[in-house]
Amino acid sequence: MDGNRHDNDLTGVIEADRAHVWHHLVQHKPFETGAPRVIVEGRGMSVWDQNGKEHLDAVSGGVWTVNVGYGRERIADAVRDQLVKLNYFAGAAGTIPGARFAEALIDKMPGLSRVYYCNSGSEANEKAFKMVRQIAQKRYGGKKHKILYRDRDYHGTTIGCLSAGGQDERNAHYGPFAPGFVRVPHCLEYRRHEQEGAPEENYGLWAADQIEAVILREGPDTVGALCLEPVTAGGGVIPPPSGYWERVQEICRKYDILLHIDEVVCGVGRTGTWFGYQNYGVQPDMVTMAKGLASGYAAIACLVTTEEVFSMFKEAPEDPLDYFRDISTFGGCTAGPAAALENMAIVEEEGLLANTRAMGDRLMERLGELKDKHAVVGDVRGAGLFCGAELVADRHTKEPVDEKLAQKVVGECNAAGVIIGVTNRSLPGRNNTLCFSPALIATADDIDHIAATVDDALTRVFG
Numbered sequence: 001m002d003g004n005r006h007d008n009d010l011t012g013v014i015e016a017d018r019a020h021v022w023h024h025l026v027q028h029k030p031f032e033t034g035a036p037r038v039i040v041e042g043r044g045m046s047v048w049d050q051n052g053k054e055h056l057d058a059v060s061g062g063v064w065t066v067n068v069g070y071g072r073e074r075i076a077d078a079v080r081d082q083l084v085k086l087n088y089f090a091g092a093a094g095t096i097p098g099a100r101f102a103e104a105l106i107d108k109m110p111g112l113s114r115v116y117y118c119n120s121g122s123e124a125n126e127k128a129f130k131m132v133r134q135i136a137q138k139r140y141g142g143k144k145h146k147i148l149y150r151d152r153d154y155h156g157t158t159i160g161c162l163s164a165g166g167q168d169e170r171n172a173h174y175g176p177f178a179p180g181f182v183r184v185p186h187c188l189e190y191r192r193h194e195q196e197g198a199p200e201e202n203y204g205l206w207a208a209d210q211i212e213a214v215i216l217r218e219g220p221d222t223v224g225a226l227c228l229e230p231v232t233a234g235g236g237v238i239p240p241p242s243g244y245w246e247r248v249q250e251i252c253r254k255y256d257i258l259l260h261i262d263e264v265v266c267g268v269g270r271t272g273t274w275f276g277y278q279n280y281g282v283q284p285d286m287v288t289m290a291k292g293l294a295s296g297y298a299a300i301a302c303l304v305t306t307e308e309v310f311s312m313f314k315e316a317p318e319d320p321l322d323y324f325r326d327i328s329t330f331g332g333c334t335a336g337p338a339a340a341l342e343n344m345a346i347v348e349e350e351g352l353l354a355n356t357r358a359m360g361d362r363l364m365e366r367l368g369e370l371k372d373k374h375a376v377v378g379d380v381r382g383a384g385l386f387c388g389a390e391l392v393a394d395r396h397t398k399e400p401v402d403e404k405l406a407q408k409v410v411g412e413c414n415a416a417g418v419i420i421g422v423t424n425r426s427l428p429g430r431n432n433t434l435c436f437s438p439a440l441i442a443t444a445d446d447i448d449h450i451a452a453t454v455d456d457a458l459t460r461v462f463g
Helices: 010-021 062-065 073-085 098-107 121-140 157-163 189-194 203-218 244-254 307-311 333-349 350-371 403-415 442-463
Strands: 039-043 048-049 055-056 116-118 146-150 181-184 221-230 256-261 284-287 300-303 377-382 385-396 433-438
Touching: 010 116, 055 442, 062 350, 073 121, 073 256, 073 333, 098 116, 098 300, 098 333, 116 121, 116 307, 121 157, 121 221, 121 256, 121 377, 181 203, 189 203, 189 377, 203 244, 244 256, 300 307, 333 350, 350 377, 350 385, 350 442, 385 403, 403 433, 403 442
Parallel strands: 146 181, 146 221, 221 256, 256 284
Antiparallel strands: 039 048, 048 055, 116 300, 284 300, 377 385, 385 433
């Protein structure tokens, strides 16, 4: 890989894209007069666009996915070899890579035992929601069916997942939503002043107690599950405050509520542990994952459960409705688990969990230096290589900057050859957090280059 385009004339590709591709998360009107960006090649931490320009990718494929970096031939080879042998069989039967990856995955998740394959994070969360509803019918006469979700959290793009979506701008225009989903307050300590009654001390315990207050309001006998991200992603990169998760676990056990942790972003090393929840000493009943599971080399997602949850679906074999009557067509693809096996091996062999912790500390240190230098940086926060910098117009009032200015910082970084992110169409007036999630292979030089580029961009935008 030399960073040069191997086909020097991509005019036809650009025109085909402009004429026929419906891009994600993008307003297309500008493409009537300007060209969409097409990413042509990737290697390591870098990608090249149609103009041959190299960019350091500090968001792992744009949405926290390419954990082990670009150009991993061993993953591509494993996928190719598996496809030639067996590309697909529906999940009603097993496959060799499916069995082997399930075994390898469960080895990293003590206390959990069963893997349900599907094709996206949204779908994995839908499967969990369906299990909760079926358990409610089987055991509680349908009453214990409500699913709690948290303000600012995001669990996917289907109507069911948007029903559990705590980001109002993502939900706008897509209702009415499914009934039985109930929101609980966020746990962003930086904005505790916006929550009535929030204390300065022991905020984490208070924030968790707000979940219990919702449970008591709704009726514990109506609540089946609590679905949370271990670290809130698109809602502002929010690590949990001290004491939060321990209290959440206690509350779930007290009221016999299943704890469903959405690891679609945090899973497979992003926070410096195999899964984000493992930083906080909790034991979930259900865990969903996608994105970094195979670093984008193949589509794969999983719902992982305890044996106790699994056993609820085989209690009455004589009943034709007693099992989990669900299927994911592309959950039967063999490329996903084949890629995921190699992806996991790379994380282990190259010590990428330790590297993530070390480089995450370095990134937080560099962001802290930016906060010291630029008054517009109100807060920096993160876990591992999953960090954010919230931009404010006034540090005292914590008034968010105009989101167009935050987006301008992203644009300046992009022009300088570094791709960073920003909270996007998530929360009205709160799309003001710069997002950083470089691949787990990031070096000290990569981290320093990202920070220096952001430093220059902040200076250009805010002075």
